[in-house]
Amino acid sequence: MKTVVLGIGNLIMQDEGVGVRVVEALERDHVLPDGVTLIDGGTSAMEMLDELSNLDRLIVVDAINAGKPPGTLVRIEGDDVPVFFRTRLSPHQIGLPDVLASLEFLGAAPKKMVILGVQPQTMALGMELTPLVAARVPELVGQVLAEL
Numbered sequence: 001m002k003t004v005v006l007g008i009g010n011l012i013m014q015d016e017g018v019g020v021r022v023v024e025a026l027e028r029d030h031v032l033p034d035g036v037t038l039i040d041g042g043t044s045a046m047e048m049l050d051e052l053s054n055l056d057r058l059i060v061v062d063a064i065n066a067g068k069p070p071g072t073l074v075r076i077e078g079d080d081v082p083v084f085f086r087t088r089l090s091p092h093q094i095g096l097p098d099v100l101a102s103l104e105f106l107g108a109a110p111k112k113m114v115i116l117g118v119q120p121q122t123m124a125l126g127m128e129l130t131p132l133v134a135a136r137v138p139e140l141v142g143q144v145l146a147e148l
Helices: 014-029 080-086 091-105 137-147
Strands: 003-008 036-042 057-063 073-077 112-118
Touching: 003 014, 014 036, 014 057, 014 112, 014 137, 057 137, 073 080, 073 137, 112 137
Parallel strands: 003 036, 003 057, 057 112
Antiparallel strands: 073 112
């Protein structure tokens, strides 16, 4: 089974970097099953087309503005994924939908996709996650591991 865990986010915008921080924690602290690739997607988009082609499973981790209280964990899957892209919940939704649409057009879309995230407290300039969101990183790591 070919799986990618894609952490996206901008590390200079505080909580916006949570997806990248989750991938860093997974890489640093865990041995993952064969067939699992971790990608620090940063703020990339179409550059990831090849890496995201023909996957059995794509797990995206990001800051998600779902209108919930800061620190709330968010999980989106199945039929809710297209709905997720109708409303801009993440600053990366400009690039990621383009990548996914291209993969669909090429017949190379992931067979299953799950989006995991946390409601940010702030996306102000700064290199560190807020304490509230940083405290949720281990839970997001646990969610990714449960998906795997």
